[in-house]
Amino acid sequence: MANYFNTLPLREKLNQLGVCDFMDSSEFLDGVNALKGKKLVIVGCGAQGLNQGLNLRDSGLDVSYTLRAAAIESKRDSWKNATENNFKVGTYEELIPTADVVINLTPDKQHTAVVSAIMPLMKEGATLSYSHGFNIVEEGTQIRKDLTVIMVAPKCPGSEVRAEYVRGFGVPTLIAVHPENDPQGKGLAQAKAYCVGTGGHKAGVLKSSFVAEVKSDLMGEQTILCGLLQTGSILSFDKMVEKGINAGYASKLVQYGVEVITEALKQGGITAMMDRLSNVAKIKAFEISEELKDIMRPLFQKHQDDIMSGEFSRIMMEDWANGDKNLLAWRAETGETAFEKTPAGDVKIGEQEYFDNYTLMVAFVRAGVELAFETMVDAGIKPESAYYESLHETPLIANTIARKKLFEMNRVISDTAEYGCYLFDQACKPLLSDFMKKVDTDLVGKNFNEGKDGAVDNRTLIEVNEAIRSHQVEQIGATLRKAMTAMKAIKTA
Amino acid sequence: MKKPVVHITNFNLKFQDKSVLKDLCWTINIGENWLLSGESGNGKTSLVKAIANLIPHYGTVKINFNTPSHLPAVVHYVSNWYQFKDLEGQSNFYYQQRYNKQVASTTNSVGSELRHFGQQNHLNIDTLNPILVALGFEHLLAATLIELSSGEHKKLQLIKAIWLKPQLLILDLPYNGLDSASRRNLNLLLDDLVEDGTQLILISNESEMPSSINRFAKIEGGKLVETAEMQHSINLYTEALIPLPSFFEEKQWPASKSHLIKMIDVNVSYGDKKVLKNINWEVKPGEKWALQGPNGSGKSTLLSLICADHPQAFANNFYLFGNLRGSGESIWEIKERIGLISPELHWYFDPTATVWQSIVSGFYDSSGLFCDPGYTKRLQADELIHFFGLDDYKNTLMNQLPLGKQRLALLGRTIIKNPELLILDEPCQGLDQQQTIHFNKLIDELCKNGTTLIYVGHFESQLPDCIEKRIVLENGEVQVIEDILEAVSHT
Structure with a gap:
């Protein structure tokens, strides 16, 4: 059987990708x-x-x-x-x-x-x-x-x-x-x-169309939804332990942090999530997320390209035929990470503390959501689809991490998503190694505002706010969220 | 003289800028067991929660465990509300969930919940069994938490408290949802605890109580007033009903049929366990029924069939509003014609909806409001909110309100669409006696023009006057179907 999308003429490819x-x-x-x-x-x-x-x-x-x-x-x-x-x-x-x-x-x-x-x-x-x-x-x-x-x-x-x-x-x-x-x-x-x-x-x-659903769904789950949440969680945990933060605290912060942070994302998009930070922290999170976007853009594009060309499904189906050799090996590897093996400590972490002490994750989420959205839209997927497959679903996946960490996330999502997630994670970690060397506990593990007087330059703040708010994912998100009238708030912390 | 066990001075509490408790003082000495009663919403729950150190408060609350005792030196509070979580730590449940069977269990079992509680508090497992037996709970150890009815959840809370045997035990409306045998046994168990050295603070408006209760009080004008006995019950008065909002007179029900409900040999079972056995029952339009029976007799299951909440309705031969159930109707078409309130509906209702949203959601039979109701329905909701005296709480979230006020709001939700069939499953739980009398009068008034009523209440004295027929269940079987008026005239 031939890949259906690849049998289509370009006109029809664009036509079906653009249904939304x-x-x-x-x-x-x-x-x-x-x-x-x-x-x-x-x-x-x-x-x-x-x-x-x-x-x-x-x-x-x-x-x-x-x-x-x-x-x-x-x-x-x-x-x-x-x-x-x-x-x-x-x-x-x-x-x-x-x-x-x-x-x-x-x-x-x-x-x-x-x-x-x-x-x-x-x-x-x-x-x-x-x-x-x-x-x-x-x-x-x-x-x-x-x-x-x-x-x-x-x-x-x-x-x-x-x-x-x-x-x-x-x-x-x-x-x-x-x-x-x-x-x-x-x-x-x-x-x-x-x-x-x-x-x-x-x-x-x-x-939507079958084509648009598949191409956007695969992209979203591999990159922002599962891939980046996995990479970001593991890197954050390891960094905290390396810098001497209590492992139980680190485990709890990472396990529940994504859920608390993305609840704000769900209610009011990236703007609402970033607004939970103090002004100083927001500017910092903005700067490092810009840096993260530059570092990861080629990887996001490669994933989108491989999905469009059918290369991704070809190698995954090869693995199916091979008795899931890679999938099972990667799954076992995830089960063995220090984060997975350290139980969440019996410490109380307040709702705001998850933002203040985990600014790095806020930056990861902004970078990942915007990049996934931009890459999908650049590839011909409609902004509405791209919104659903990036921003909208991130909190849903974050909930599964809060339940039982990454193993649970990978158990709940489809095998296809799981395979793509590992593929992304394998490539993303080395890509971020230089970046992570610069990260200290003010970004992850301790309150970013500690020891700072909170003063910011007005013009910088205005520019940062403007950049966050005017992004296309925010504009389309505002319209779509309004239509989904009554979203239930998931109880956090 | 020994220090008092509880010593409260200058206790203050406000609700929405209104002073509820004002410079309240209360001393509880060794050997005293208090009953605190009175109208709902006057600060009783907040006061005892402060004693258990569960809420921040203004004023001094001193606890002294100064007697040598082998009992744990703790204050244990049994809330008037229960909460539990699923295996993933969430509590996003819906009230129909226990009827929808799913092999993968989502919640802990009762047995493992109790074992966990015992380990946490270093309790001897051998002392648990007599308590389970006394409250008829042994057969539920294998059940999962989601499968329990509200009465069974209440029992589970009480079992934990009695097993723990703390030096000071506070019980907030412990009789809610318990049948009369369980109430009696609970009182005996509590008397045993007192014998062993536990002291009790009981919030209740019931006339039955443990015999060890020896001090009585109520809250009046924001202060604690000691009374000789349950004085408030003498002062009950019959308040004239203010006129019902006029929209209740505009009834538009389809022409009457020979029966609203007709069950022919209805059975419900889970695996080998039979919950309902060969039920035959017919309800004609306009009839007013009481449905009675002990905890676990199958009342809720029977009602869940009628309210289109039970999947086994599709395997049974029964007619609702003239149609065979499962012949292509949607559950929303059925729910549209029914006004329902039950303890489970209340327990699982969206706690973050406002009073207004909760009441308006009755038009749509939803838990929480998902659309704009439009001008007419808004007006009707406002009238009803005024009728229930809830004007000040219109925009307050349900979970910010005392239980009695929440219940009033949900009663408003139940009747707002003026349905042809009212199903009131223990509607007055959490209301004080005065409110109960008032609500039942309202039901009498509402039902004057042909509304059909099915009313569940454990006490004859708490039924509306209009009740004319009675069905009693026991162990899933119909024990009695009778005409109450006739039954009375025969005696």
Whole structure:
């Protein structure tokens, strides 16, 4: 199978990369009607599968689950999840032929196997739904021409998808219709109805394309979301220990710091995050993040280039074929870092202290978010997509680090994200070694303001504020955040 | 003379620029066990939290453990609120979560929670079992925290406190959600503690209490006033109901059907455990029901089926508003016609919503408000806020308010859309007696024009007058279905 994106002429590449509309709530007035009375069969019953299914059924739709015969026979967790919530469960042979819509919610890596097993069983004119476009775009799977192919991707973990729905809200969702597979022109209507069924339409829906979703999603997760958070966390911890800061304190500061810092990012963008610092610290954080951007720009560009050319997925699929040799080695290596092995100390760190004593992370986050955003936009991805895949998701990933450090982050994200994260981390650490030599405990571990009188030059401060606020990610972010009316604040510290 | 155990002088407390407690003084001597009662929101909770050193305060609070005692020299406070976290340290739960089964458990089990508590406080595990038995909790050790009802969470808090056996034990509304047998057993356990040397401070408005209570007080004009007994209960008066906001008269329900709810052999089970067994029950439009039964008898589960909160509704034969459940309706279409309040709904409600947002969210059946309600609904909300006397708290966050005020706001949320079916599961938890009487009168008034009512309350004396029928559950089975008026006339 050939990489789908690479088979396209440039015109069509640009065309599909550039799809991105924030949909108006009036687009969802038809509710779930396009799926009403249709048979929805979900493949897989993990966290996404189960929680989306519960929501869809509660919205009045007919939902059942299909699992591999082995999973049913041995009563695996996926079977229990489905049956204990009173869903009908059957094998592929039993349920796929009856399905009007087959919703594939299995892990990325299984897509080729799953899709080739179910496609021959699907009835004429049915719909196949994905939550990630890797299989279509990078692996180039060809879907039968009579079938409609859509994507509905809630941008949150499965448990949140359920929690927000029963609260009467939803989570931001990305939808797409594959232009090669929309023979009846019903794809968009069905994707919208699906969004209403999971509650996503209340929290903001972005109309994207398979291509734009994959190319931006891969870029975001490798660079800012997972890659840089991992590199920044490990370097910060090691620096503190090297400079004699208590290891338990350092561990706690790093583990919970990203979450506290990016909560401000979530509420009010980079501006709000930087505004949590004192004026002196803000100017310093601005300066070093500019420096970090210059150092890391070539690496961010290389990742984007490899994603666009298909080189990234080629080498990753090589590793899949090789029994995940690199992935497993890197995973083990991450589990062995000093940060991972040092438990968070039993010390109280106040909310503001996370900003004052961890100015370095604020700089890392600003540099990473802006660089990822700029690199994506330069490569032809729309600013709205780039915003979602950089700034919007950073706090979500930071939460996973707060839970159980990097190991947990890498466990929660997809294998694809994990592979890309390690790739980035391997290259980024040596790149930053000269920079890190200059870093002292005023930037990480101790209060930056200590021993300083807090005076700043007015004009410098005005220039710095202007540069932060006028960045495109801030402008697009302000618009999109306004649309996501009620974001729940995650309790921090 | 020995120093008093607790000595409070010139204690002051303000809430939003209003003085709540003013130069309050209180001395608790050895051997004294106090009951503190009175209307909600007058500073009782803040006062005892200060004794437990949990909140900053103005004034002196001195604690002296000067008697030789084998009990731990600590003040233990059992809050009127419970909180727990998932395995990842977060507490982002929703009230329906315990009905949605997920194999990967998200919270600790009761057993491991108790073991952890025991280790932390160096407690002897052998002394735990009798407490579990007394409160009927042994069978819950394997349950996870998210699966517990609010009454069971309350028991877990009490079990920890009794197991700890501190020198000074403060209990803030400990009877909330407990059935009468559990209340009796709790009082016996507390008397045993006192025998062993524990001293009690109890905040409660109930007439039942441990027999070891020997001092009584209430808060009046910001000061502590000692009373001979639970004096406030004598002073209860029937306050005339101010007229209901006029929008309650504009009812627009669909034409009446033969039944609103019809359950035919309804069963709910988790694995081998049967929670509801062959329930047959029919509720006709306009009927007023009391639903009763001890803790764990299946009341909440039964109600969760009706409120479209339980996935096993899809495996049962039952009709809601004339439609077979699971025939293509969405849960929001069902919820639209129901006004619900329950302890769990309160517990998991968005604590960072304002009173106004909480009340308006009743129009949309959401936890927290996610849209602009528009002019008419705003007006209605303002009228209702005034009716409940919550004008001063309109923009206050729920978690800044005392429990009783939060409960009033949520009661406003429950009735604001003037629904055709009201489901009130222990609506008056956290309210004082005066508020309870007043609220039940309001329910009587609201239900005059054909509203259907299902009311859960552990005490006959606390039911609204309009109740005419009764269903009693025990161990998941219907024990009694009867017409109360008839039952009375037969005796």
